[in-house]
Amino acid sequence: MIGHMRERVVAACDGASKGNPGPAGWAWVVADASESPVRWEAGPLGRATNNIAELTALERLLASTDPDVPLEVRMDSQYAMKAVTTWLSGWKRNGWKTAAGKPVANQELVVRIDELLDGRSVEFRYVPAHQVDGDRLNDFADRAASQAAVVQEPAGSGLGSPEPPPSPDVPAARKAPRRGTGAARRSGGASARTIKAKFSGRCLCGRSYAAGESIAKNDQGWGHPECRTVAAG
DSSP, X not given: XXXXXXXXXXXXXXXXXXXXXXXXXXXEEEEOTTSOEEEEEEXXXXXXXXXHHHHHHHHHHHHTSOTTSOEEEEEOXXXXXXXXXXXXXXXXXXXSBOTTSOBOTTHHHHHXXXXXXXXXXXXXXXXXXXXXXXXXXXXXXXXXXXXXXXXXXXXXXXXXXXXXXXXXXXXXXXXXXXXXXXXXXXXXXXXXXEEEOSSOEEXXXXXXXXXXXXXXXXXXXXXXXXXXXXXXX
């Protein structure tokens, strides 16, 4: 093997929208040989749909990786995956129109992704989201996108950002799971991370929270720590 050629790069990307449409963010992460996150980036999108966030995440990942190195992309978005693996060639043949003759949604992003994929070896792998023993890279991208959607600020390894906060009810990545504690943590949820809200928002209980208040992640987004649902995993 030639020295500068890497066999392939494994990466994941994800988008998040709190409300769909609502405050949105995107993220990608590239792994080292042991599949640990080594390089990542996340950014805010203002108000956008989930689909735009997912496609933006893929576009940024492709733009940030070496086109000469084969890439494996793990995603939990059926839409973004189908868009690039199933529908894209037909849309392109139809002049970026759907089978029904309508303009393709989010066309600029789709066209840009098509350009970035041209001549590259990219394998897409669907991974289900939010599994306790789920894909570490996808989980990392999911958390980073979610955080970017909430705080609306860029983050990433290049900016020296800390690893994005863990989702509640999923054991923190990188820590070796200690057998007794994982189950207790998942069911009790008492050790879920809270963060200080950078912006005011609305909890799923219907009450709002103010900037500076402690909030915790639940299965619908962010809200009061006491409103977290145990079933959030």
